[in-house]
Amino acid sequence: MSKKKNKDILESISKENYLRLTKEAIVASMLKQEVAGQRVFYVFLKQKGYKEITPESMDKHQSDGIVGNTIIECKLNENEGGGPKKAYQELYGIIPNRLKGKGERLPYYRIYVELETFLVEVYDCHCNLVDTFDWFSDSHKFDKYFNDKKNTYEYDLVDENVDLVEVIQNIYKVFPIKTKIEAYKHLQDGVVGWFQPFDFKHLNINRLILNNDKMNEKYVQKTEGAYFTPSQYVKISTQYVMNAIEQSKRDGYDDYVIVDRCAGVGNLESQFPEEVYPHLILGTINEAEALTANIRFNDLADVVVIDALTQNGVDYYKIEIEKYKTKNNVNKLAVIFLENPPYAQLNSNKDGGVNYKAKKKYIKTWVHKQMKNGGEDLDEQFVFSAYNYYSVYSYVHYGPIKIWKTNHLVNKEVKEAYLCNRKFFNAGESAIALIHWTNKEVFYETIEFDSDLGGKFPVHKVHKTISKLYNNDGKDNGICVVEARNFSFASPRLTGSLNDDERYGKKWVNKDNLLNALPLFCVCRDEIAEKGSISGEKDYRVIDTVYKTADGGTKYQKDKNFLQNCLLWSLCTHYNQCSTNSRIWNWGEEHLDESLKSNEIWLLYKELVSETGVNGLYNIEQYNKNGYGKLWREHTLYPKVIFLKKELQKFYVSKIRDDMFKYELLK
DNA sequence: TCGCTCCCTTGAACGTTCAT
DNA sequence: ATGAACGTTCAAGGGAGCGA
Numbered sequence A: 001m002s003k004k005k006n007k008d009i010l011e012s013i014s015k016e017n018y019l020r021l022t023k024e025a026i027v028a029s030m031l032k033q034e035v036a037g038q039r040v041f042y043v044f045l046k047q048k049g050y051k052e053i054t055p056e057s058m059d060k061h062q063s064d065g066i067v068g069n070t071i072i073e074c075k076l077n078e079n080e081g082g083g084p085k086k087a088y089q090e091l092y093g094i095i096p097n098r099l100k101g102k103g104e105r106l107p108y109y110r111i112y113v114e115l116e117t118f119l120v121e122v123y124d125c126h127c128n129l130v131d132t133f134d135w136f137s138d139s140h141k142f143d144k145y146f147n148d149k150k151n152t153y154e155y156d157l158v159d160e161n162v163d164l165v166e167v168i169q170n171i172y173k174v175f176p177i178k179t180k181i182e183a184y185k186h187l188q189d190g191v192v193g194w195f196q197p198f199d200f201k202h203l204n205i206n207r208l209i210l211n212n213d214k215m216n217e218k219y220v221q222k223t224e225g226a227y228f229t230p231s232q233y234v235k236i237s238t239q240y241v242m243n244a245i246e247q248s249k250r251d252g253y254d255d256y257v258i259v260d261r262c263a264g265v266g267n268l269e270s271q272f273p274e275e276v277y278p279h280l281i282l283g284t285i286n287e288a289e290a291l292t293a294n295i296r297f298n299d300l301a302d303v304v305v306i307d308a309l310t311q312n313g314v315d316y317y318k319i320e321i322e323k324y325k326t327k328n329n330v331n332k333l334a335v336i337f338l339e340n341p342p343y344a345q346l347n348s349n350k351d352g353g354v355n356y357k358a359k360k361k362y363i364k365t366w367v368h369k370q371m372k373n374g375g376e377d378l379d380e381q382f383v384f385s386a387y388n389y390y391s392v393y394s395y396v397h398y399g400p401i402k403i404w405k406t407n408h409l410v411n412k413e414v415k416e417a418y419l420c421n422r423k424f425f426n427a428g429e430s431a432i433a434l435i436h437w438t439n440k441e442v443f444y445e446t447i448e449f450d451s452d453l454g455g456k457f458p459v460h461k462v463h464k465t466i467s468k469l470y471n472n473d474g475k476d477n478g479i480c481v482v483e484a485r486n487f488s489f490a491s492p493r494l495t496g497s498l499n500d501d502e503r504y505g506k507k508w509v510n511k512d513n514l515l516n517a518l519p520l521f522c523v524c525r526d527e528i529a530e531k532g533s534i535s536g537e538k539d540y541r542v543i544d545t546v547y548k549t550a551d552g553g554t555k556y557q558k559d560k561n562f563l564q565n566c567l568l569w570s571l572c573t574h575y576n577q578c579s580t581n582s583r584i585w586n587w588g589e590e591h592l593d594e595s596l597k598s599n600e601i602w603l604l605y606k607e608l609v610s611e612t613g614v615n616g617l618y619n620i621e622q623y624n625k626n627g628y629g630k631l632w633r634e635h636t637l638y639p640k641v642i643f644l645k646k647e648l649q650k651f652y653v654s655k656i657r658d659d660m661f662k663y664e665l666l667k
Numbered sequence B: 001t002c003g004c005t006c007c008c009t010t011g012a013a014c015g016t017t018c019a020t
Numbered sequence C: 001a002t003g004a005a006c007g008t009t010c011a012a013g014g015g016a017g018c019g020a
Helices: A003-015 A023-031 A036-047 A080-101 A139-146 A164-174 A180-189 A205-224 A231-250 A274-279 A287-297 A311-328 A366-370 A378-389 A514-524 A527-531 A560-572 A584-591 A594-598 A600-612 A617-622 A632-662
Strands: A070-075 A109-114 A119-123 A129-134 A255-260 A280-284 A303-305 A333-339 A394-399 A412-421 A431-441 A446-451 A457-460 A478-484 A496-499 A508-510
Touching: A036 A139, A070 A080, A070 A139, A080 A109, A109 A139, A119 A139, A129 A139, A164 A180, A231 A255, A231 A333, A231 A394, A231 A412, A231 A431, A255 A274, A255 A311, A274 A280, A280 A311, A311 A333, A311 A366, A311 A378, A333 A378, A366 A378, A378 A394, A394 A412, A431 A446, A478 A514, A478 A584, A496 A514, A508 A514, A514 A560, A514 A584, A514 A632, A527 A632, A560 A584, A560 A594, A560 A600, A560 A632, A594 A600, A600 A617, A600 A632, A617 A632
Parallel strands: A070 A109, A255 A280, A255 A333, A280 A303, A333 A394, A412 A446
Antiparallel strands: A109 A119, A119 A129, A394 A431, A412 A431, A446 A457, A478 A496, A478 A508
């Protein structure tokens, strides 16, 4: 809006007598300050019968005025908002570039509208004036350009600011297709009105492969479980494999093969020297990925499409290994597995995530059926089948540490181990173990990992869950429900809560056992184990490697100091969801040590309780005293609540956390 | 009952545009 | 330059339900 316009509006507002206006009229005049002109224009067109126009979304400041095959830019008059100069930049620079960056269609026509003078100028994409008319009397003329299909602008995918990955993802959106290979077909054929035919096989292979990894992020990742491994970690796993090869030579093996049953586009193998290619035995379940991988390996290695978790799949690799032996006349062959399998738990309730089970209609894979226990995660199935059906020399494997830490699925010698940061796999920050296992049986209690942060990071095996440390005393005797169950820190709200409404479970604890049970609630809410830090720099190595256990037994119950600290924290934290009338508040105050009652945390908490007349920080946060007005909470209550939360964090770290490790509640 | 994962909503933090 | 007013992104938190 021009200065003049705004000034006029502001002046007219100060002259206006609002007392005589209805509510509606006031709202109408408020709208005048903003983009009222455009709103009137688009509403007018809509009322003239242009159904594709939605004025509400089109007259916002930053929306691109795209209707059918046109981009529209409105100006009130030629002095407003930069006038024709600014309109030109928008129509031929800013909006097209934004669309290209998003990989979306580029309209052929550019329309400049001057609202006050009713002037409409229609240009083509080369800025040739095509038509001029009056939008009030000739509004039907827009129709021709909105719906024009014949004159189309095609842009080239080789263009710098075209994001090929976005184009492919838009192809997925626009056409009813499921696989990459179909998308590639569209690239090859071109799409009228969108882009020219693109010969991906000969024109820009490197870029295509590079982007293929990126493409896995959003679409294929979800449907096929095709995650890619970042190159800095591929470098390490490549070295691990080379080490295994060297070791096999020293052990008297004649030759080696490298098996990857989830090769995808061949990322894990991309850093091997070419002489390694003939030793590769690769498979993937996605046809388009196999196509791309075969381009990468230039016919020196063959990537086939096969599901490794079927009986056929298992046999296929057996046969391929045998074939290699026969063909190359090998006596003693070292079989090295190198894999980054999909990590997808199939017993999940939702149909999102890796779509594997949706395709298989909840049918267990053949490998899964062979497993006595576990195997809900595809990763476990890959690990299980590798060691069960093949005589593995070495297994270089990426995956969650649970296969060793809790499931005890692999108990083999560790040659080398590295903790990768999952954020580089395009997921949330956490630790993914890269381990070079041999086939020698070894039972470790601790594995030491290298990592991005340098030094050694130990991860300990766990045996018993904390749920073993207490029992259900029944609702009649119980003071509150303590939920304390699993090993991991996923969803701590659900599996580590304290409440009196049985919202997550029914494990009631009575007055005699509660003091001993509260540390189990506290450990479930260990912020550092869950998030990697309290604030600032995260230590990704902690996330998903530190678990809750009962391996230390009931020793912690003899430390009265520790129990008292946990009691104070449990009573004051907002994670305690007991209602204000719960018996826990009186019980807690009775049992809290006198020395802790002079602690700043307790004093502050009690102050909030007396101010609101409500028990529990969780309830205090929701407390609303209408008589004080809506801003009262912001000014009086929340600053104190925030301060108390910070003090509780500090208290947990300084007085509780170390003991959690000491008593092996954290491990 | 227990262990675990996935989807959805929020809102803080950061980005961008525009008028003064 | 500065700040209002949106727009965008992303992690945290809440909740549901599967399979053993």
